[in-house]
């Protein structure tokens with residue numbers, strides 16, 4: 001079974017879509033894996049960045065009938081279940097009907113693909129619950145700000161709730177620091193609070209604010225394939241974060257030493 005990795009944080013604008021797409025590209029392009037990305041956001045941001053991918057079914061359809069077996073390809077092509085406005089209706093549907101259907105479809109996809117990546121909407125609603133009940137690892141991107149710690153606490157509570165009651169495989173693989181600014185005093189203070197409460201989840205690498213990232217996503221190419229010198233630093237940061245994230249997902253990472261400053 002392939003890993004099912006959820007990019008989740010009920011806060012918007014923290015980098016879920018950006019990192020979900022880059023991670024899917026990284027698995028496919030660098031790790032040569034077959035990858036399927038499910039975009040659960042009505043905005044369809046990650047679907048736009050992956051517009052060159054082949055669509056398997058609309059993400060909203062995964063909450064209904066069963067998808068058939070897939071023949072995935074390895075390398076650069078990613079299979080996409082694009083997000084659309086129809087996902088808003090899913091939120092109003094009967095949870096006991098649509099969540100098991102989604103779960104069945106994700107399990108089917110995890111049999112066929114090396115990895116399934118799920119981009120989630122900025123809310124702890126039905127789609128987020130469906131994702132958490134169907135996945136095995138959560139990557140929680142955050143931007144260090146005054147209320148970002150509250151967001152992580154909510155997310156953790158949701159993860160632990162789902163794990164206890166429905167999905168014992170689920171775990172928070174990593175909190176990923178995005179748009180990191182080492183010169184910001186506000187971020188420094190938030191970092192201390194984060195380390196105090198959630199140190200074991202924070203991976204010791206971070207992604208700064210880099211214009212190459214939105215540029216690459218707008219162009220629909222991985223940042224490491226963007227022919228610009230500014231893309232190099234961004235690529236190094238992103239790849240380092242994904243290597244550490246992958247180690248944690250695969251369970252091969254050492255616990256973070258108590259004195260390691262993420």
Ligand SMILES: Nc1ncnc2c1ncn2[C@@H]1O[C@H](COP(=O)(O)OP(=O)(O)O)[C@@H](O)[C@H]1O
Nearest residue numbers: 012013014015016017018179208209210213214
């Ligand atoms: N590290 C970064 N550097 C520069 N811009 C970023 C970075 N991470 C995200 N962004 C930008 O911030 C905005 C929000 O990111 P997005 O991935 O859409 O967040 P979310 O999916 O959590 O709402 C987007 O315009 C994206 O291009």
Ligand SMILES: [Mg+2]
Nearest residue numbers: 016017041045
């Ligand atoms: Mg998004």
